Amino acid sequence: MTTLQLSAALLIAPLFAITLIGLAVHRTHLLSALLCLECSMLIIFLGMTLHTQSLSPRMLPLVVLTLSACDAGLGLSLMVATARTQNSDNLKTLNLIKW
Template identity: 55%
Template sequence: MTLTHFTFCSAFILGLMGLTFHRTHLLSALLCLEGTMLSLYLASSLWSSSFVLSTTSITPMLILTFSACEAGTGLSLMVATARTYGNDKLHNLNLLQC
C-alpha cells in the first residue's frame, strides 16, 4: 500500500469514525460526511487519472455532484430543524418520538 492510498483510506476511516462518535449536532455530522466524500472524490480522481479510459473519467464528477446534493439537503434539513426545535441536535430527528 503506497502512502497516497494509506492517506486516502485513513481520511475516509477518520471521517466515518467522526460520524459515529460525534453524533450530538447535525452540523458536525454533516462535516464528517463531507470529509468522507472529499476523500472519496480525491481517491477516485487519482484512480481515474491513472487510467486513460473515458468511462472512468466521469466518476469523480459524479461523486462531486452527489456530494453537492448531499450538502444542500443536509443544510436545508439543519435549517428546518433549527427553526422547529431551536437547536441542531440529532436526537430531535428521531421519528419514533410522540
C-alpha cells in the same frame, strides 16, 4: 497496482477512517455529522480521481462531486428546517417517527 495507486490508497484509507471516527464521536449535533459525511465524500472523490487512468472514466468523479454538493445542500436545508421546528440541531432530539 502501481506505486501511485498504492501510495494513494495508503493516504486515503486513514483519512476515511478518521472521518468515520469523527462521525462516531461528534454525533451530538447535526452540523458536525454533516461535515464528517461531507469530508468522507470528498475523500472518496479524491480516491476516485487518483485511481482513474484513462480519459473515459474521468467523468465519474465529477458526477460524485456534483452529487456530493447536492447532498450537502439537502443536508443543510434539512438542518435549517429541523432547527426551526425543534429550536435545536441536536441529533438526540430528533424523532423521525411521529405517531
